[in-house]
Amino acid sequence: xxxxxxxxxxxxxxxxxxxxxxxxxxxxxxxxxxxxxxxxxxxxxxxxxxxxxxxxxxxxxxxxxxxxxxxxxxxxxxxxxxxxxxxxxxxxxxxxxxxxxxxxxxxxxxxxxxxxxxxxxxxxxxxxxxxxxxxxxxxxxxxxxxxxxxxxxxxxxxxxxxxxxxxxxxxxxxxxxxxxxxxxxxxxxxxxxxxxxxxxxxxxxxxxxxxxxxxxxxxxxxxxxxxxxxxxxxxxxxxxxxxxxxxxxxxxxxxxxxxxxxxxxxxxxxxxxxxxxxxxxxxxxxxxxxxxxxxxxxxxxxxxxxxxxxxxxxxxxxxxxxxxxxxxxxxxxxxxxxxxxxxxxxxxxxxxxxxxxxxxxxxxxxx
Numbered sequence: 001x002x003x004x005x006x007x008x009x010x011x012x013x014x015x016x017x018x019x020x021x022x023x024x025x026x027x028x029x030x031x032x033x034x035x036x037x038x039x040x041x042x043x044x045x046x047x048x049x050x051x052x053x054x055x056x057x058x059x060x061x062x063x064x065x066x067x068x069x070x071x072x073x074x075x076x077x078x079x080x081x082x083x084x085x086x087x088x089x090x091x092x093x094x095x096x097x098x099x100x101x102x103x104x105x106x107x108x109x110x111x112x113x114x115x116x117x118x119x120x121x122x123x124x125x126x127x128x129x130x131x132x133x134x135x136x137x138x139x140x141x142x143x144x145x146x147x148x149x150x151x152x153x154x155x156x157x158x159x160x161x162x163x164x165x166x167x168x169x170x171x172x173x174x175x176x177x178x179x180x181x182x183x184x185x186x187x188x189x190x191x192x193x194x195x196x197x198x199x200x201x202x203x204x205x206x207x208x209x210x211x212x213x214x215x216x217x218x219x220x221x222x223x224x225x226x227x228x229x230x231x232x233x234x235x236x237x238x239x240x241x242x243x244x245x246x247x248x249x250x251x252x253x254x255x256x257x258x259x260x261x262x263x264x265x266x267x268x269x270x271x272x273x274x275x276x277x278x279x280x281x282x283x284x285x286x287x288x289x290x291x292x293x294x295x296x297x298x299x300x301x302x303x304x305x306x307x308x309x310x311x312x313x314x315x316x317x318x319x320x321x322x323x324x325x326x327x328x329x330x331x332x333x334x335x336x337x338x339x340x341x342x343x344x345x346x347x348x349x350x351x352x353x354x355x356x357x358x359x360x361x362x363x364x365x366x367x
Contacts, residue, residue: 001081009077024123061104066303083302164197165214173224176229183233233262244283248304257296260352301332312326312343329350
């Protein structure tokens with residue numbers, strides 16, 4: 001990122017205090033509705049969004065609003081910069097005209113101005129600068145680099161990727177059965193075949209090479225492959241230590257968190273897994289009823305960082321000095337390494353191996 005741009009964005013974000021972002025949050029639905037209507041009323045809508053349904057536009061606006069709230073709180077300049085470029089690249093690949101983003105940013109600014117609240121002035125100033133960066137974002141909206149890790153079996157990876165894209169569930173399961181000769185191979189297949197394949201599928205969706213339906217089907221096949229081997233995993237559980245693995249609310253995919261739960265079970269830990277659809281009350285009930293010692297929260301979407309903080313706060317408010325240790329991880333924290341300053345979790349991790357090392361270090365062995 002250009003140093004001058006970084007410094008200016010940092011300065012503008014530093015002006016957005018708690019009063020400002022709280023005011024923004026209180027009216028976030030009003031702002032989003034205004035932007036939806038402003039874009040819908042454009043006479044050249046089909047030129048702006050192509051053949052895409054307007055529901056996709058509304059989803060983008062909702063995600064934008066939540067993402068920006070997270071940025072106002074965390075002040076993460078790099079994440080904001082990279083996500084804007086990613087959005088330009090991804091939606092343009094789906095047929096959106098770059099002018100759509102220009103009109104969208106103007107609509108956001110108008111929504112704040114029409115709110116007639118002085119506390120929003122720093123946000124309006126930020127959006128003025130973002131609008132001025134429109135051409136810069138276009139220039140940097142290059143295609144995602146679909147890199148394959150070097151430490152994987154490229155032949156097996158390619159065959160598996162082909163199978164989940166066909167889609168051919170039988171072939172995908174067969175490939176996993178061929179690779180997994182012993183239970184210890186499950187972790188390698190999860191991390192070195194399924195995970196890179198899912199990243200590749202996500203990149204293909206972002207580049208409009210596959211549809212959202214095809215992306216969901218590929219993900220479902222991966223989940224089916226994982227369930228095929230769960231009988232081998234569960235027989236390794238022997239620890240009396242209880243660990244809750246869950247995700248932040250509204251996470252679209254949970255495969256990464258499910259993989260972590262499987263790997264922990266392979267190593268003997270007793271795991272309860274709760275999906276993103278589970279309520280905070282369900283999480284609190286499980287912690288109390290199952291005497292949970294560690295809670296692992298996976299967050300993929302940057303806009304969910306604030307929701308992760310809310311979960312952590314509620315756990316601590318409920319159990320106080322008896323609260324379980326809280327571990328956070330996921331792509332959102334890879335992109336935002338300083339986000340734990342907001343969340344105040346006990347640990348931040350970036351891989352399953354880090355969790356295993358941490359549990360051993362903290363005396364939570366599988367004995």
